[in-house]
Amino acid sequence: MKIAIMGSGGVGGYFGARLAQGGSDVTFIARGAHLAALRGHGLRIESATGNLHLPRVQATDEPASIGPVDLVLFAVKLFDTEAAARAIRPLVGPATGVIPFQNGVQARELLQQELGEAPVMGGVAYIGAVIREPGVIAHTGTMHRLVFGEFNGRRSARAEAFLAACQRGGFDAELAGDILLRIWQKFVLLVGVSGSTTSMRMPIGPIRANPLTRAFLRDLIAETAAVGRALGVALAPDEAESRLAQLDGFPPEMTSSMHQDLKRGHRLELMWLSGAVVDLGRQAGVPTPANRAVRDILALHADGPAA
The missing domain is CATH 1.10.1040.10 (N-(1-d-carboxylethyl)-l-norvaline Dehydrogenase; domain 2)
Structure with missing residues (x-):
């Protein structure tokens, strides 16, 4: 599964690394010192569930360079939502899913305004993770869980494919019919x-x-x-x-x-x-x-x- 991580901080960095570990084709979208570290030294996860070092990862600050993907894991800060949504337009093809794993309840509307209704799914992340230093994500505790689904409640092909990718990544995941x-x-x-x-x-x-x-x-x-x-x-x-x-x-x-x-x-x-x-x-x-x-x-x- 081809996956782009829009916002490669604690949430995006952690789950993106696990998805890559499980065999998904993952590209991290980042900036500044964090991007430089990803390009130079890869991505390191420090976690009680198991440390992980990916010495080479795909990372960029230009989403358009990636091309259409199967799924965008959208994990920017809430105040960056609109700008980030505009930036990922080149990633969205006819069947692409975009799942915001953010804290608020307004991402759906903001993303649909920029991308249309069809790509946007719903998601909830349960994890404590931060960038300890550029290129290093520190995971607190052992909870690492994603809950996601289509807003119409159906088990779509893209949702099922992402569930399988999460399971291969070795963290808890649930495809929910009541995501709202x-x-x-x-x-x-x-x-x-x-x-x-x-x-x-x-x-x-x-x-x-x-x-x-x-x-x-x-x-x-x-x-x-x-x-x-x-x-x-x-x-x-x-x-x-x-x-x-x-x-x-x-x-x-x-x-x-x-x-x-x-x-x-x-x-x-x-x-x-x-x-x-x-x-x-x-x-x-x-x-x-x-x-x-x-x-x-x-x-x-x-x-x-x-x-």
């Missing part, structure tokens, strides 16, 4: 974790242990679920309680990528997480005061360090 619901279930959880840890500058353990901050965390989750239901997503009535119970099982030191980005002075995905809940809530007529608080508190940091 699965995307929103992760979004509900992620908005709570990212909004609370980043606004409070603390990991999840102390937040869930304190009655006041736990209540705020629950409000972030409940508002997001209410917005999803108002938009027609079949989230359960007790979605907030289920996600909060799920969080109770996470390691107390766990935090969010947005919290890490804040600490490093990087741009935040704020407006595509809590900010998106506020915007979608306004459209759906659902109040979102907790998520608005997170958005407004962090607004001065959204584009990097405050002036």
